[in-house]
Amino acid sequence: MAQAPALPGGFELPLEPRLPRIGSVDAVALEARAADLAKRSIKRESKLFALDLAVRMIDLTTLEGADTPGKVAALCSKAVRPDPVDRSVPSVAAVCVYPNLVPTARQRLEGTGVKVASVATAFPSGQSPLEVKVADVRAAVELGADEVDMVIDRGAFLSGRYAKVYDEIVRVKEVCGRTHLKVILETGELGTYDNVRRASLLAMAAGADFIKTSTGKVAPAATLPVTLCMLEAIRDVHEETGRMVGMKPAGGIRVAKQAIQYLCVLHETLGVAWLTPDLFRFGASSLLNDVLQQIRKQKTGVYQSGDYFTID
């Protein structure tokens, strides 16, 4: 087994004997709690605060076979200045693309503060030999990605080969060096919240800087209960080790109302310390324009049609 760069206490190797003690999740109660938090009513200045925060937390994403430098360039401009009319609207956190398009994004985003994130490790399935995945990550890093979003090997996880999943994350983390590593669990394929919790703890133990719900290629992608489950795992790691791991729900978050619900779950599970793009991101593309529309509504009191917001 490979050596983890820094093991949080309480989740040491070997992992397998510890897994049963990692705790379990009650699905009914978890979903009830998430539904309860989704009913928070966020109004006026607290809503504007949340909308502004949501913009700053977005990883503006395009992960299509049809992506071109032109498409990515346009997305980067949008990322830097989401609302050309209202300059008080901040930039998003990052632009997330395939490795081939990292140089384009890098060039367009130099000096803007917006980060470049790249998916790697045989995204989205993760079904390639480890050396291919490592090479994929190395390429993304060398091309200038600030952040790497890797996928775990769900096949290995679901067949109980946890050590393989763990070792891969450790290897990828080594290759990443100072590049931030987000580990995608693809919760839609894990089947149970117990598995989501196990995979979360495993990824954090292996050195993940962020844990992320989904690739966006599998339904269901991010859901509120899955996010709550992962945030509770992050909370347990923090309580036991002091380490602050980030969270990124991705896929299926399309409207501002949902984003605010996620922020309420985050706020009431991990507290204000996590209300920063350094520790929470939304993986989304269509979410941004809805948030912009809501911000303008909050500031002017009227809704403007979609035609007043750029599509990129």
Place this chain on the structure above:
Amino acid sequence: MSDVAKRGTAVPAPLAWDYAPAPEARDIVSFEARYGLYIGGEVVEPRSGEWYSTISPATEEHLAEVATARTEDVDVAVQAARDAFENGWSSLRPGERAKYLFRIARILLERSREFAVAESLNSGKPIKESRDVDLPISAAHFFYYAGWADKLEYAFPNRSPRPLGVAGQIIPWNFPLLMLAWKIAPALACGNTVVLKPSHTTPLTALLFTDVCRQAGLPPGVVNIVTGDGRTGADLVRHPDVDKIAFTGSTEVGKDIQRAVAGTRKRLTLELGGKAANIVFDDAALDQAIEGIINGIYFNQGEVCCAGSRLLVQESIYEQVIAKLKRRMETLRVGDPLDKNTDVGAINSREQLERITELVASGEEEGAEIFQPSCALPERGFWFRPTVFTNVAQSYRIAQEEIFGPVLSVLTFRTPDEAVEKANNTAYGLSAGVWTEKGSRILWMAERLRAGVVWANTFNRFDPASPFGGYKESGFGREGGRHGLEAYLRFD
């Protein structure tokens, strides 16, 4: 650990995110200045000539004047109920009775926002609870028993079920409308008529309900509402022409009632206090168990007869549970019951607040360790911080007596046997909770716990199809489900 151990954030997090007030609109409900008694389908002035003021416990503001029914008023109400019983209601085709109940259920749903606001105003409970719990379950109760009305022969085959006659029903202030539904729905479904006395402090939703009866076209006298204090209730209990008394409230009053009906032909069901154990095993899904503990004791400010007021934690996870619990308590939002984000509302009355305060002081005196979150409380009104006591011995008053407030006493256990022993070591026996991932242990515990309801991996869940009631000093008789019909029927 070193470099990744504590990663600083480049973008600093804010110091706080305060949710702006999100009050539910109050203008959907308008109270009349004065509410008389509802007798024989009409609002009548009390013969007693007495009135009292009902208030909002969150602000102490006056909401309406309400009549006090005395002996003579109660007598008229019972007569009206008797007339309605003899002259139509008891001989009505059961399917017709069901129609009225279905109508009431539908009207309650249609007017649920209005009733939720009224309930929160008069009782102090958070709007999210009156909106998401009290109203839907009240309506569900009427729907449920409407379905039984024409199937009584199937519920009790070969036993010729017959209505009892006039039911005198006395309900508490913690779930004013829901307890009304629990009482009135099965009584009417079985062909009885009722005289209902709401609690002194929370009469308003019962009085609004009279309008629902009118809207539903319910024949006059089938439902009669008499408001007042303990004396009104006593008059109802002693009235010779009442066939059945159903009471939900304190064990103390329950005992008085049982004494009063002893030797009469009156049937009696009592749903009294509780001191439920919420038992958390070391293999439980902890974060969800924490939510269950919170819901068990802070739901409706802990003013719940089946509240999980004693937490029994397995020793091996004690510290973890307490740390998680305290952290969670810090996120509870205490304040304006009409704010949609409020988790814990106002205590129902000054009297109740004094009782809670006194018992909490006794806990501190006896040596238990107290923890309360730092939340701010409104200046006016009746408020009490969510409270947890650790280092509690089984002998302390806070572990024995029902507090009926947001106060949790934590005890520990080592083995399942010890958990059962401690859970059952109380004068009450209304409910219990078991938190474990092990199905066989849930069944093992449920067999041994002397409690009317045992929740597994959940708490404070109510469904009209599920019977509810107590062991020992928690009372007798069951409400809800097919069992709930029996309390309103005689069998030839």
